[in-house]
Each structure stands twice: as C-alpha cells, then as structure tokens.
Amino acid sequence: MPTWTNWSGSVTATPRQLCSPASEEEVAAIVREAAASGRSVRAAGSGHSFVPVVPADDVILSLDALAGLLDADPASGRATLFAGTKLRDATRLLWERGLALPNQGDVDTQALAGAIATGTHGTGPAYGSISTRLAAARVVTADGALLDVDDPALLPAFRVSLGLLGIFTRITLACVPRYALRERVWQHPIDACLEELAANIAANDHYEFFWFPRSGIAESKSLNPVDEIPEREEPPPLDGPGERTGWSHRIYPSARDLRFNEMEYAVPAEAGPACFAAVRQRMVERHPKVGWPVEYRTLAADDAWLSPAFGRPTVTISVHQAAERPYREFFTDLEPIFRDFGGRPHWGKFHTCARADLAAMYPRFEAFCALRRQLDPAGRFLSPYLAPLFA
Numbered sequence: 205m206p207t208w209t210n211w212s213g214s215v216t217a218t219p220r221q222l223c224s225p226a227s228e229e230e231v232a233a234i235v236r237e238a239a240a241s242g243r244s245v246r247a248a249g250s251g252h253s254f255v256p257v258v259p260a261d262d263v264i265l266s267l268d269a270l271a272g273l274l275d276a277d278p279a280s281g282r283a284t285l286f287a288g289t290k291l292r293d294a295t296r297l298l299w300e301r302g303l304a305l306p307n308q309g310d311v312d313t314q315a316l317a318g319a320i321a322t323g324t325h326g327t328g329p330a331y332g333s334i335s336t337r338l339a340a341a342r343v344v345t346a347d348g349a350l351l352d353v354d355d356p357a358l359l360p361a362f363r364v365s366l367g368l369l370g371i372f373t374r375i376t377l378a379c380v381p382r383y384a385l386r387e388r389v390w391q392h393p394i395d396a397c398l399e400e401l402a403a404n405i406a407a408n409d410h411y412e413f414f415w416f417p418r419s420g421i422a423e424s425k426s427l428n429p430v431d432e433i434p435e436r437e438e439p440p441p442l443d444g445p446g447e448r449t450g451w452s453h454r455i456y457p458s459a460r461d462l463r464f465n466e467m468e469y470a471v472p473a474e475a476g477p478a479c480f481a482a483v484r485q486r487m488v489e490r491h492p493k494v495g496w497p498v499e500y501r502t503l504a505a506d507d508a509w510l511s512p513a514f515g516r517p518t519v520t521i522s523v524h525q526a527a528e529r530p531y532r533e534f535f536t537d538l539e540p541i542f543r544d545f546g547g548r549p550h551w552g553k554f555h556t557c558a559r560a561d562l563a564a565m566y567p568r569f570e571a572f573c574a575l576r577r578q579l580d581p582a583g584r585f586l587s588p589y590l591a592p593l594f595a
Contacts, residue, residue: 210258215251215253215258216259217260219259219262223264223266224265224267228350231265231373232350235345236348238262238584243584245262245371246263247264247265249288250314253552255552255553255555256588257551257589259588267288271290272286273285273301274374281379282379283297283298283379285374286375287316287371287373291313292457296437298377303380304382304383305452306337307325307334308456309457310457320335320338321364322364323335323364323510325513326410326501327411328411329473330504332504336504338359338377340352341354341376350373360508360568361509361571363509364551368586371585382451384429385456387425387426387447388425390424391422391445394421397415398480401477404424405502408426408427408428409428413499414497416497417487417497423445427455429452434449439455463526464524465525467539468499468523469512469520469542470518472519473519479542482541482545483498498524499521505517510568512549520550558592
C-alpha cells in the first residue's frame with residue numbers, strides 16, 4: 205500500500221489509494237468514484253501540518269500536480285491560481301504580474317489550499333491570515349460536482365475549512381500591488397524585549413520575536429514597506445542580526461532546514477504578554493533542556509468561522525521541539541496555560557481539544573458543522589482524526 209508522510213515525519217498514513225490528479229476533472233472523477241464505493245477522500249497539500257488532518261483510510265488526493273496561475277488582473281488586484289500551487293511559486297507568479305500578498309508567514313513551502321484551509325498567517329496587528337484574502341474559490345463537492353463559491357455569506361465558512369466543505373481546485377485571492385520591505389533583525393535580553401514589546405508592535409507594520417530559553421536572549425524581527433525598488437528578485441541573505449531590503453515575497457520567508465513539531469495557540473491580544481510570561485516560567489521550571497525558540501506574533505481580528513482570530517485582535521504563541529525528539533509531554537504540559545488565557549489552537553498544529561472544547565472556543569463552530577453536514581451528509585471528507593471533532 206502507498207505511504208504518505210507529513211513534513212516533520214510525525215504523521216504517516218497508508219491509504220488504499222494515493223493519487224495526484226492534474227486537472228479539476230480528474231479530481232472530480234476521483235471523488236465521484238469514491239462516493240460510488242462509499243470511500244473517504246482527503247486532500248493533501250505539502251504536508252506541513254503537524255497533526256493528522258490529511259490521513260484517510262481510503263483515498264489521499266495530492267494537489268501537487270494541480271498548480272499554476274490561471275489569471276491575474278493588476279487593476280482589480282484579483283488573481284486566480286490552482287489550489288496546489290506552493291506559496292513560494294504563487295507569490296513569484298503574482299510578483300511577475302505586479303501583485304503581492306499583503307502579509308505572509310515565515311514559511312512558504314505550503315500549498316495554497318492548505319495554507320488557506322488551516323489559517324496560515326504572518327504577523328502584524330493590522331493584517332489577517334492568508335485565508336482572509338480568499339475572494340472566491342472552486343471546490344469539488346462530496347458528490348464530485350464543481351462548485352464556485354463567491355457568496356460573501358459563505359466565504360467566511362470556506363476561509364478556514366480543513367478541506368471539510370469540499371476540495372479546493374482553484375483559489376482567487378485579493379492581492380495588493382507588489383512592494384518591497386526592509387527587514388531588521390536584532391538581539392536583546394528577553395526582559396528588555398518584553399519591556400519594548402508594545403512599542404515595537406505599534407512602531408512596525410510587522411514585528412515578532414523568538415525567545416531562546418537556554419540563553420535568555422530574544423531575537424526580534426521587524427518588516428516595514430519601503431519605496432525603493434530592489435535591483436533583483438532575490439534579496440541578499442541575512443543570517444543573524446542585520447538589515448536587508450527586498451521584494452516582500454522573498455523577505456517574509458525564512459529558511460527552515462531543521463525539522464520540528466509545533467504547537468501554537470491564539471490568545472486575545474491583551475492577554476499575550478501575561479500568557480507568554482506563564483509559558484516562560486513553566487519552561488524554565490519544568491523544561492530547562494528545551495532549546496527550540498518560542499515565537500510571538502500578532503494577528504488582526506477576522507470573520508472566518510474557524511479562524512483562531514475570529515472576532516478578536518490576537519497574539520499567537522508557538523512552541524517547538526526537534527522532530528527527532530519526544531514532544532507530546534512538553535506540549536501537553538504547556539497547553540493548559542494557553543487554554544487558561546482563552547486560547548484557540550492552530551488547526552495544523554498540536555492540540556488535544558475535543559469537540560466540546562472547540563464548540564466553546566468558536567462562536568460559529570456549530571454553524572460550520574451544520575454546513576459541513578449539509579454539503580457532505582455522508583462524511584466523505586471526514587477522517588479518523590477529524591470525525592470526532594466535526595461529525
């Protein structure tokens with residue numbers, strides 16, 4: 205039987221069928237065939253989720269071959285791409301047409317569909333996740349039909365939907381004119397970083413910090429737009445403290461050569477500093493050997509039903525552990541702290557929330573589940589991991 209593995213190696217699956225369709229019609233045919241035989245189907249992007257959102261017993265459908273730019277209109281800012289296009293490729297294609305995303309995260313290896321389905325985000329209190337840029341989509345429904353979604357009343361449900369409402373085949377993004385950023389990276393003691401935290405968030409379009417627990421040092425990073433036009437697409441490398449300027453789609457991402465597992469929770473913005481302080485104290489007291497950094501970012505409120513930033517300005521705090529090391533005990537020891545501060549988990553990262561927990565966290569959770577049942581009454585797009593949460 206074929207084997208599918210996620211990026212970090214923490215999740216593997218042996219489905220009956222692993223396929224990589226190269227057209228929307230092929231995707232629809234695979235879903236129709238699965239429906240006729242009563243089988244489940246899960247779509248896979250780049251496998252950058254750290255939890256088993258993809259694995260299915262029956263069919264895993266890779267979107268790798270469904271990639272490329274379909275249309276881009278600089279006048280309207282709208283661009284349509286196939287859903288399997290990797291973010292790195294998508295942003296380059298947009299740049300070639302004079303467009304860009306207004307914000308990105310520091311990883312750009314995800315498939316566009318997966319980034320939207322799980323709420324991938326960058327940092328900046330005025331900026332939402334990539335999901336908030338979804339202006340329209342085409343999905344393959346549970347019966348194998350093609351459905352175009354552009355109804356403003358429905359888009360908030362599809363923006364973070366984990367592939368449960370249909371399989372994305374094409375995605376239309378609301379973009380902005382391409383722009384350049386100046387990146388600045390500096391190091392300072394964590395206490396100094398926290399004293400300057402509010403000021404740094406307010407003074408920069410994009411600001412984040414990483415706390416390195418063994419050293420007590422924080423590495424801060426700010427990104428701000430500049431008017432100068434870079435001479436080339438690829439900016440000069442920046443390894444460690446310093447400054448550089450380049451096109452936004454090449455400045456946002458950072459190299460991720462070492463593999464890891466991750467837990468991230470989104471807490472109300474006003475609770476961010478206190479939540480981080482509690483996480484820091486527990487790590488110092490109980491987990492002094494953990495060397496991987498803790499990441500602190502900001503995120504604007506949005507209206508996506510399953511977004512961790514739904515209805516509230518947000519701070520996200522992420523903890524990491526090397527892929528080859530045990531992580532579950534470490535993560536589960538910290539998770540109650542995030543929950544105590546009103547946290548909501550990132551859908552693609554480790555958490556232990558049950559359905560009742562999620563229903564209490566997300567005001568539109570039951571509405572989403574009702575829509576899922578309406579669009580997929582047979583549970584074609586459910587999986588062993590997702591069924592207890594959304595059936």
